[in-house]
Amino acid sequence: MKINAPRGTTDILPQDAKKWQYVEGKIKEVCNRYNYGEIRTPVFEHTELFQRSVGDSTDIVQKEMYEFKDRGGRSLTLRPEGTASVARAFVQNKLFGLANQPVKLFYFMQMFRYERPQHGRMRQLNQFGVEVLGSADPAVDAEVIDLAMTCYKELGLSSIKLVINSLGDQASRQAYRDALVNHFTPHVEELCSDCQARLQQNPLRVLDCKTDHEHEAMKTAPSILDYLNDESRQYFEQVKENLSNMGITYEVDPNLVRGLDYYNHTAFEIMSEAEGFGAITTLLGGGRYNGLIEELGGPNTPGIGFGMGLERLLLALEAENKEIPVAETLDSYLVTMGSEAVKEGIKIVHELRQHGIQIDKDYQQRSVKAQFKAADRLQSKYVLVLGETELEKQVINVKDMQSGDQEEVALNELITYMKTKLQGGSTHA
Structure with missing residues (x-):
């Protein structure tokens, strides 16, 4: 009987693996230059970790997780994203007690999400990520973004765009949530079923909807930037100033919210603008998540990070006709x-x-x-x-x-x- 690989997975054959090795090697060189250490976490975690950190209202937890019971009846989940696992490891191994702070980490992980497979988006995906834990300095936000941009630059990508936003602190975010609920409630019956649920659970996720993105209510939705308090506004200005000082160009998008519950303050995405790349242009997404470590039983520890899809990175290199030097001799x-x-x-x-x-x-x-x-x-x-x-x-x-x-x-x-x-x-x- 012929058995094929499960839908949404693929084999990386030796010749292609050399390309992966080259890309990963370049990224590791950049991480070493920025003094980030590698972390490796288990491929599965207790399901509760993702429910508590990623959020019950997210598509990942509600629709996409590969959850199963082990022989002891415990609920386990193949990791759908990296930040929660790194945060759990940070708390469990008491990395907050290290003399050198903040703790700067990078990882290469395989993630698992049950979603409709499409070009550059598989059910088993490979991701490079960075997490910095222990600093609330806006300069760290800029450094993390700079590291990501440097990785793309070193690999030869030029048709990329950095988009940033601020979700503000907890008070700013709550004020904005209330404003969104007031804005969308009169139109709730016109929205998709997902958005109707999100409006009560996590209103910011409504702005991220792919189904209703052309709805008139989306175009007239209030901007998060109008609800930032003075502290949050000042923080965002410092992040932008740091990026400008590094010569990094960016675009502010008030509708950039990111899909996970733990984000606050800085949120960012890097997109491909290469011709023919496809409809889904996002290569990388990340942001600040102050409060996540406390949620997992650790001390008050601010954090920021991102996740970069390696499949999409390789597609972007292909779209820009960048040859990956592979030794064939x-x-x-x-x-x-x-x-x-x-x-x-x-x-x-x-x-x-x-x-x-x-x-x-x-x-x-x-x-x-x-x-x-x-x-x-x-x-x-x-x-x-x-x-x-x-x-x-x-x-x-x-x-x-x-x-x-x-x-x-x-x-x-x-x-x-x-x-x-x-x-x-x-x-x-």
């Missing part, structure tokens, strides 16, 4: 002739690999001609030829496949010779 390939040469070849390949030299050999008992063809297909820079005659003389023939030059090298000098030929050592060491 092999340093060396061993061709053997005769049973004794095959035995000795196993030892030679092992020793070369132990000294950092990339090499492969035949494992299908193919003819010499077929072995050379295999070396060609792998675009091997050098082919090492070992037969019975070479074994008797304790030498091996090394052929430069680009120039065609061939040289006889003593077996006991092969490692030094190959390192020299490969310019002081293999790049695969």
Whole structure:
């Protein structure tokens, strides 16, 4: 019986995996430069974690979570997003007690959301994220945004747009919630069923609706910026000033609310403006979430972070025709002739690999001609030829496949010779 991968999942094959490795490597370099440390959390958590942190009224909790009972009857959920897991780890491992604050973290995680699969949005998705816990400085907001923009810049993306907004502090947000309820209540029967529920549970989510976004009431909805108190307005001005000082251009969108309950103050998204990218242009979303750590049993700890979809990042690179440099060559390939040469070849390949030299050999008992063809297909820079005659003389023939030059090298000098030929050592060491 043929069994395919579940709907909404995909296989990343070796050639594509090299692209992922390159992108992830570039991002890790940026994180290291900004002094962020990597964190890895479990792929599943107690369901209550997401209910309490992400929010009962969100689409993630209501519709998209992969929830299951374990053999002990406990409710567990495959993580749908990264911030809640990092916040839980921060509290559980008492990272708030570290001498160096704030705690600056990054992660690469697989997330799971049961939603309709579409281009760049899968049920199992890969995400890069950043979380900074322990500082309420607006400069941290700007740094987190700067890190994200730097990642895109280093990878070669240019057709991107940064959109920011402020959701204000708790008091500002509550005043705005009341204003939204008053504004939309006369039109509630005209809104979709989701928005009708959101209006009571989380009115800000109404502004994020894809179904009713063209409704006249959406266009005339009050702006959060009109409900910011002095403290919240000053905070937002400092964030914008910091971004301007860094030379980062941005656009303020009062309707940018983000879908998760824990956000307050700064909210932001980075979008692709590349031609032909598609209808869903958001590459990254994030914001500040002061109060989340306390909700999970920790001390008063402000936080900010973002999540970047790696599938969408790769699509954006493709849309801008950015080539990801992938090594498609092999340093060396061993061709053997005769049973004794095959035995000795196993030892030679092992020793070369132990000294950092990339090499492969035949494992299908193919003819010499077929072995050379295999070396060609792998675009091997050098082919090492070992037969019975070479074994008797304790030498091996090394052929430069680009120039065609061939040289006889003593077996006991092969490692030094190959390192020299490969310019002081293999790049695969």
